[in-house]
Amino acid sequence: MSKTVQIGELAVEVVRKAIRTMRVTVYPPAGRVRVAVPLRLPEETIHQFVLSRQAWIQKHQARFAALPQPVAVTYQTGETHYYQGRPYELRVHATTSRARVVLSEEHLNLYAATGSTPAERAAVLNAWYRARLKEQIPALLTYWEPVVGARAEDWGVKQMKTRWGTCNIRARRIWLSLELAKKPAGCLEYVVVHELVHLHERLHNARFWGLMDQFMPDWRQHKAALQTNPTGQESGGGDDAD
DSSP: OEEEEEETTEEEEEEEESOSSOEEEEETTTTEEEEEEETTOOHHHHHHHHHHTHHHHHHHHHHHHHSOOOOOOOOOTTOEEEETTEEEEEEEEEOSSOOEEEEOSSEEEEEEOTTOOHHHHHHHHHHHHHHHHHHHHHHHHHHHHHHHTOOOSEEEEEOOSSOSEEEETTTTEEEEEGGGGGSOHHHHHHHHHHHHHTTTOSSOSHHHHHHHHHHOTTHHHHHHHHHHOOOSSOOSOOEEEO
16 A cells, blocks of 8 residues: 655655555656555654655755656657667567567668557557567576576566566566566676575665675676666666665
């Protein structure tokens, strides 16, 4: 359950969940603020927590405001779309055969039926993104699972509005955001390691980040690229503070 409340100068979405600690997240592009809190936590404690993080929140809101703002996309020839952190010009081609995407040196060539809608063209491009991620993830798991010392029993790719990845510890299942296909390759690797480390430690606490330092010492640069690399479109993920 969630509700939006005014805390100081901030409009904050408060979400009550079956968790033990509070977590505040700032989301691009407009700097929306969301705080996840335990189910029975008093309102006053929530207000104090958010106010104690106000400077952090405002810093990230200012950073998002300084980034290039997302543009509405209609999946027409001439638009810029991203793959692995690199911009490509979209070229839409009418076809009577199978809808598909073909990557060239400078272009994403999207083949779709004549008269296709933006939603239909988006589905074609997203299917291509999903396939590319599913090609890349098995090799990353094969490499990183022995390093981390944890094995995912299952994994998948799905569209996420507020996360780059999630981990179901009980099922030992990880999910990775479809938006990672647009980010530099190191970002995908970082999120894979991040979610595997959650199989050792559920919380984002000192132990968790210590394990990240142990297994992937350069994780900070990948996280920074994940947060700052533009795609020109609104995507999942945000800046978190526990």
